Structures are given as C-alpha cells and as structure tokens.
Amino acid sequence: MKRAPLARDGAPLGPAWLRLGWGALLVAVGLLWLLPYLWMVVTSLKTLPEIVRAPTAPLPSGLSFEAYAAALEAMPFAHYLWNTTLMALLIAALQIAVALPAAYCLAKLQFRFRTAAFLLVVATLAVPAQVRFVPVFALLAEVGLVNTMSALVLPFGVSAFGTFLLRQALLAVPDALIEAARLDGASEIAIVYRLLPPLLLPALTAFFLFSFTYHWNDYFWPLVMTTDDQVRTLPLGIALLREQGTGVRWHIVMAGNVLLSLPALAVFALAQRHLLRAVTTKAR
Amino acid sequence: MALVPRRRTDPLWMLAPTALLLAVFFFYPLLHAVHTSLHRWDLLTEPRFVGTANYRSLWESGDLLHWTTTTVLFSLVVVTGATGLGLGLALLLNRPGRLVGFVRSAVFSAYVVSWVSVALLWLWVLDADAGALNGLLGFFGFEAVPWLGSPRLALLAVAGVTLWKIAGYGMVLFLAGLQDVPPALLEAAALDGAGRLARFWHITWPLLRPTTLFVVTTSLIASFQVFDVVRVMTQGGPVHATTVFVYAIYEQVFVNLRVGRASAAIVVFFVLLAALTALQLWAWTRRDPSARAPRGSHP
Numbered sequence: 001m002k003r004a005p006l007a008r009d010g011a012p013l014g015p016a017w018l019r020l021g022w023g024a025l026l027v028a029v030g031l032l033w034l035l036p037y038l039w040m041v042v043t044s045l046k047t048l049p050e051i052v053r054a055p056t057a058p059l060p061s062g063l064s065f066e067a068y069a070a071a072l073e074a075m076p077f078a079h080y081l082w083n084t085t086l087m088a089l090l091i092a093a094l095q096i097a098v099a100l101p102a103a104y105c106l107a108k109l110q111f112r113f114r115t116a117a118f119l120l121v122v123a124t125l126a127v128p129a130q131v132r133f134v135p136v137f138a139l140l141a142e143v144g145l146v147n148t149m150s151a152l153v154l155p156f157g158v159s160a161f162g163t164f165l166l167r168q169a170l171l172a173v174p175d176a177l178i179e180a181a182r183l184d185g186a187s188e189i190a191i192v193y194r195l196l197p198p199l200l201l202p203a204l205t206a207f208f209l210f211s212f213t214y215h216w217n218d219y220f221w222p223l224v225m226t227t228d229d230q231v232r233t234l235p236l237g238i239a240l241l242r243e244q245g246t247g248v249r250w251h252i253v254m255a256g257n258v259l260l261s262l263p264a265l266a267v268f269a270l271a272q273r274h275l276l277r278a279v280t281t282k283a284r
Numbered sequence: 285m286a287l288v289p290r291r292r293t294d295p296l297w298m299l300a301p302t303a304l305l306l307a308v309f310f311f312y313p314l315l316h317a318v319h320t321s322l323h324r325w326d327l328l329t330e331p332r333f334v335g336t337a338n339y340r341s342l343w344e345s346g347d348l349l350h351w352t353t354t355t356v357l358f359s360l361v362v363v364t365g366a367t368g369l370g371l372g373l374a375l376l377l378n379r380p381g382r383l384v385g386f387v388r389s390a391v392f393s394a395y396v397v398s399w400v401s402v403a404l405l406w407l408w409v410l411d412a413d414a415g416a417l418n419g420l421l422g423f424f425g426f427e428a429v430p431w432l433g434s435p436r437l438a439l440l441a442v443a444g445v446t447l448w449k450i451a452g453y454g455m456v457l458f459l460a461g462l463q464d465v466p467p468a469l470l471e472a473a474a475l476d477g478a479g480r481l482a483r484f485w486h487i488t489w490p491l492l493r494p495t496t497l498f499v500v501t502t503s504l505i506a507s508f509q510v511f512d513v514v515r516v517m518t519q520g521g522p523v524h525a526t527t528v529f530v531y532a533i534y535e536q537v538f539v540n541l542r543v544g545r546a547s548a549a550i551v552v553f554f555v556l557l558a559a560l561t562a563l564q565l566w567a568w569t570r571r572d573p574s575a576r577a578p579r580g581s582h583p
Contacts, residue, residue: 014480022376025376026376026377026383026384026387029373029376029377029387029391030383030386030387030390032448033387033390033391033393033394033448034390036405036406036409036448037405039405039408039409039416040405040408043408051414055411055413055414055415055419056414056415056416056419056420097301098301098302098305099302101297101298101299101301102298102299102301102302104298105294105295105298105299106299108286108287109286109287109288109289109294109295109298110286110287110288110289111289111295114295117299120306121302121306122565123561124306124310125561126554126557126558126560126561126562127310127313127314127554127557128509128557130509130511130530130533130553131313131314131317131550131553131554131557132309132310132313132314134313134317134320134533134537134543134546134547134550135312135313135314135316135317135320135547136309136313138316138327138543139308139312139313139316154305154309155309157301157305157309158301158302158305158306158309158310163302175286175287178287179287182290188290188294188298192298213396216398217397217398217399217400219398219399219400219511219512219515219516220511220512220530223515224534224537224538235398235399235400235401236400238400238401238404239400239403239404239515239516242404242407242516250408250411250414253404253408254404254405254408256404257401257404257405260398260400260401261397261398261401264396264397264398264401265393265396265397267396268389268392268393268396268397272389272392275396276392276456279395279453279456279457280456280457280460
C-alpha cells in the first residue's frame with residue numbers, strides 16, 4: 001500500500017511505471033467494490049433453470065423479472081418498507097426531541113451535577129443494544145409491548161452520541177444570543193425548540209442522517225423484538241427470504257437484496273455530502 | 285461562560301426525558317442482567333436462584349474462552365484491516381478527478397448499505413458450489429474453496445466481508461485527516477530533497493495519528509459487537525468457528541432458552557466493553573497538542 005503515490009503532495013505523479021501502477025490499482029479497487037453489486041443485479045435477472053444450470057454465467061439469457069415477482073409475493077413488501085421507514089423516522093425524531101433540551105442544559109446552564117450528568121450520558125456508549133436486549137425484552141413482554149412499534153422505538157430514545165454531538169455544537173453558540181432571546185420574553189421551551197434548531201442545523205442534519213440510516217439498516221433489534229409480521233422490518237424480511245428453504249433459488253434472494261439496497265443507495269446518492277460529514281464530525 | 289437557569293428546576297425537566305429513558309432502558313437492564321445471571325431461567329417457568337453456577341459453567345465448559353478468542357481474533361483482523369485498508373485507499377484516492385471520485389463513492393457506499401444486504405451478497409458470491417468467486421477460481425484452473433464451510437476459513441471470510449463493508453469508513457476519516465496536512469510542509473520537505481516515503485513517514489503519518497487512533501478505537505468497539513454478518517452468513521458455524529460473543533448470547537437466549545447463562549455472558553461482555561470504552565476515552569483525552577506536530581522527524 002505504501003507504493004501508492006502520496007497524493008496531496010502537489011508534486012507531479014512521478015515516473016510512468018508509478019502512474020501506470022496507480023491507474024491499475026484504481027481500476028482494481030473500483031472493480032472490487034462494484035462487481036459484487038453488479039453480480040447481485042445479474043443474478044436477480046436470471047430464471048430458476050438458469051440458476052440451476054449455470055449459476056456463474058456472467059450474463060442472464062434475457063431480462064426476466066420473475067425473481068422480483070417471487071420476492072414480492074413471498075412477503076408484504078410495502079408493509080415492511082413502511083414499518084422500516086416509520087421506525088427509523090420515529091427513532092430519529094424522538095432522539096432529537098430528547099437530546100435537544102439535554103444538550104442545551106449540559107452545554108449552557110449552570111447547575112450542580114452538570115459534569116456528573118454529562119459523564120453518565122457518555123458512559124451509556126458502553127451499553128449497546130446487544131447488552132440490553134434480554135432484560136428489555138423481558139420488561140416489554142411483561143407489559144405486552146413485544147411486536148409493537150414502541151418496542152422498536154422507545155429503547156433508542158436516548159442517543160449518547162447525539163446528545164454529545166449537539167452539546168459540542170451548542171458550545172459554539174454565543175451565550176449572548178440566548179440572553180437576548182430571554183430578554184425578548186422567550187420561554188426556555190421556545191429557546192430549546194425554536195431558537196436553537198436553525199442554529200444547530202449542520203449538527204442536526206448529521207445526527208438525523210446517521211441515526212436514520214443506522215436504524216433503517218438495523219437487523220439485530222427488530223430480530224429479537226418481533227415474532228410476527230406486525231412491525232417486522234425490511235432487512236429482516238429480506239434475510240428471511242434466504243432462511244425459508246429457498247435452497248438454490250438465489251435469484252429470488254438477490255432480487256430481494258436489490259430491493260433492500262436500492263433505497264439505501266438512492267439516499268446515499270442524494271445525500272452523500274451530508275453523510276460524509278456525519279461520519280467525519282464524529283472524529284473531530 | 286455558563287448561563288444561570290431562570291428557575292432552579294429548569295435543568296430537571298430538560299434532563300428528565302433523558303434520565304427516564306436511561307433508567308428504564310439502560311440502568312435497569314444492567315441490574316436485571318446481573319440479577320438474572322444468578323438464576324436459572326428459560327423465559328417460561330419461574331427463575332430459580334443458582335448462585336454463581338452460570339459463571340462457573342461459562343468458565344468450566346470453555347465457552348467463555350472460546351467466544352472471547354473468536355471475538356478477539358475477528359477484531360484483530362478487522363481493526364488492522366480497516367485501518368490499513370482505510371489509509372491505503374485514502375492515499376490512493378486523495379486526488380481530484382471524476383473517476384477517482386466515483387471509486388471513492390463506490391467504496392463508501394458499502395458502508396451505507398445494510399449489513400443484511402452485504403451479508404446476503406457475499407453469501408452468494410462465496411457459495412461453495414455455485415458462487416462467483418469459486419467460479420472465477422475454477423476458470424483459472426484452481427480448486428473450489430469452501431470459504432464458509434471450513435472451520436479454519438469461515439472466521440477469516442466473515443472478517444473479510446466485514447472489511448469490505450467498513451473500509452470506506454476508515455477511508456473517509458483518513459481522507460479528512462489528510463486535508464489537515466499542510467501542503468506547505470510537504471513542499472518544503474520536497475525542496476529539502478525528501479522522497480515520497482520520507483515525506484509520508486516523517487510528516488503525513490505523524491499528523492494522521494489522531495485519525496488513526498480514532499479509526500482503531502471505534503472499529504475495535506464496533507467489531508466486538510459484530511452480529512448481523514454472522515447471523516446471516518454462518519449462524520456461528522461451522523462447528524462454532526464463528527461464534528462470536530454477541531451471537532453466543534443470542535443463541536443462548538433464543539435457541540437454547542438459557543437466559544440465566546446468557547445474562548452471565550452479558551455481564552462479562554459488558555465488563556469487556558466498558559474496559560474498551562474506558563481505553564477509548566483515555567486515548568482520546570491523551571491527544572495532546574504536541575502529538576499534532578511531528579517530533580524529531582528531521583535530525
């Protein structure tokens with residue numbers, strides 16, 4: 001890897017063999033990340049006889065959409081898609097609604113246990129869903145909330161990362177702005193939910209995108225919290241395509257997989273810049 | 285600096301939703317797990333107190349050691365791979381141009397697509413009989429490799445798939461880190477006759493230290509929590525070769541209905557994660573300003 005020419009140098013790329021090597025590496029990397037996607041699409045356009053006879057044929061004999069029809073027939077696709085999107089939206093909205101006042105309070109207000117409260121929130125980074133699911137499942141089962149949207153949304157209401165991110169962004173907001181709003185007679189609620197959001201827009205966008213994509217893609221929590229179709233999500237439904245004795249019917253699984261990854265790739269294409277910032281703000 | 289609350293009770297209501305949710309969904313579950321770990325419980329009948337039997341069983345059966353070893357091995361491959369690959373890709377792709385931008389996007393897109401998508405995709409590519417990779421190997425005259433069917437290869441294969449998905453994460457962070465390397469410094473070094481390798485080793489690499497630290501610690505913690513790829517691709521097999529910690533916990537609960545034993549595993553896992561998180565916070569707060577300037581790089 002060290003062989004790769006040091007980019008940002010400003011200096012010209014160097015000898016021809018180096019430029020050639022760099023070009024070859026570039027193409028190899030591009031293929032390594034694109035071919036699997038292409039293979040998914042190619043497979044999804046094949047028919048069952050083709051999959052059985054020549055599974056590795058580089059091209060389908062024709063454009064067959066039977067696999068897509070079969071995948072859509074095997075599950076309530078629209079229902080799953082709606083569940084997933086609603087869940088991800090509700091989680092992101094709840095996280096923001098809960099984190100805003102907390103972040104404001106932790107960044108701007110003077111009170112006794114401020115540092116302790118902040119550390120307590122950050123400490124929950126060490127308690128991921130994988131540690132909590134058994135007791136939370138038992139708890140929700142007791143109050144009859146398993147297989148409901150509440151079971152999917154409420155346990156994620158607090159985001160330590162989001163609270164932390166908003167608090168950092170708030171530290172850059174001048175106190176004078178808040179004091180002026182107070183003099184104008186704005187209530188604290190109005191300050192938190194009306195004055196601050198426009199000021200924190202970049203941080204809020206990053207937080208929203210991060211939370212939304214994470215939970216839209218989540219497999220673990222819906223897997224352990226749902227037992228029927230009621231609130232089952234799309235990643236779960238697509239993974240089930242593979243489990244329900246599909247055997248060699250890979251064209252159906254890949255068709256489902258195309259349907260699952262398309263929305264994510266579309267969001268990615270539209271919001272790449274914001275997503276990049278969402279990832280890099282964590283490091284700053 | 286800080287504002288005085290208008291009413292003494294203001295901080296209370298502002299933190300109340302956070303506190304309530306933390307209490308119900310974080311602190312209660314932890315205590316509950318500790319409590320349950322001292323019982324035998326199958327989710328159906330009443331729990332029965334068994335003392336530390338669950339912990340002893342985890343230890344004496346060798347399960348705990350096996351899960352920890354599997355998880356650590358997996359993490360080692362993923363962390364070194366994600367860091368090395370992330371840096372390599374960043375260096376390769378840190379230049380203008382449409383093609384380069386396209387390749388950057390392609391690599392990063394895998395990070396945005398769901399784990400289920402990636403796992404299913406590679407499950408198919410790595411399929412022993414009908415998979416594209418073995419097909420390609422066969423085309424060049426090599427024998428088919430049981431990527432996921434061999435206990436020796438399966439963990440590596442799953443780690444490789446994980447790397448394919450998260451390499452873009454490291455790349456993006458290193459690309460951001462590279463933007464902070466002052467070009468003037470590199471130019472000055474070039475004028476002084478420093479070659480490419482010397483410039484990388486003495487300027488770029490030391491300046492990337494905070495980024496490296498961040499990539500290493502975050503991918504370490506994330507790789508410890510791996511579940512989705514394992515569940516979709518191998519279900520912990522073959523012969524438990526890919527039974528990582530979280531998958532083991534899941535299996536104890538939903539396959540074996542041994543919730544007490546699973547809770548003991550959860551408590552141990554939490555202690556491990558807490559230690560890693562503490563390590564992470566410690567490493568981050570140690571980012572002193574002197575680390576940002578290369579020290580003693582030129583004799």
